[in-house]
Amino acid sequence: MRIKIDTKERFQVITLLEANLTARMAEELQEKLLTGLGNDKAPDGGFTHLVLSLSEVQTVEDAAASILVVLQNQFYEKGYSFVICCMQKEVEDQFNKLELLELMNITPTESEAWDILQMEEIERELLNDSES
Numbered sequence: 554m555r556i557k558i559d560t561k562e563r564f565q566v567i568t569l570l571e572a573n574l575t576a577r578m579a580e581e582l583q584e585k586l587l588t589g590l591g592n593d594k595a596p597d598g599g600f601t602h603l604v605l606s607l608s609e610v611q612t613v614e615d616a617a618a619s620i621l622v623v624l625q626n627q628f629y630e631k632g633y634s635f636v637i638c639c640m641q642k643e644v645e646d647q648f649n650k651l652e653l654l655e656l657m658n659i660t661p662t663e664s665e666a667w668d669i670l671q672m673e674e675i676e677r678e679l680l681n682d683s684e685s
Contacts, residue, residue: 554578564602564634564670566663570609576616583624590631601633602674604666608639613647622656634658634673638666 555570567586571578589600605621607613613621621637628635638660640648648654660666 554581556582561667563674564604564667565600566604566606566666568606568608572609572611574607574610574613574617576614576620579614579617579620579624583620583627586624587627590628590633602670603628603633603635604663604670605635605637606639606663607637607641607644610644611641613644615647615651618648618651618653622653625657632677634670636660636666636669638663 557568557570559566559568567582569578569582586600586603591601625635625637636658639662640659645654645659648657648659658669660669
């Protein structure tokens with residue numbers, strides 16, 4: 554599986570460079586991201602908040618779509634953000650058909666994904682301050 558990782562100040566953008574996202578590829582991505590989640594000693598420097606760009610993806614297997622939902626939940630359970638952006642119409646239709654679209658944090662553009670990450674970070678800070 555080919556991916557491009559762009560590290561920003563507070564998050565990473567991972568772009569899948571494949572036209573078809575298979576279940577096997579989604580499992581591989583899940584393993585890679587969970588291994589590095591919050592682990593700055595991981596081979597890729599670790600992952601914190603993540604934007605997953607699906608701009609190159611034209612088709613997604615049903616099982617792969619389900620894995621992405623699980624992966625997003627795993628990020629949020631650990632206190633990190635996970636936003637998918639730049640989804641092609643065909644891929645969005647596939648998620649919608651599987652009734653997964655409303656479970657996902659999806660934005661049309663990478664810039665909007667950044668905005669969500671920043672809002673969620675502020676929200677976490679506010680919640681942490683109120684619990685102190």
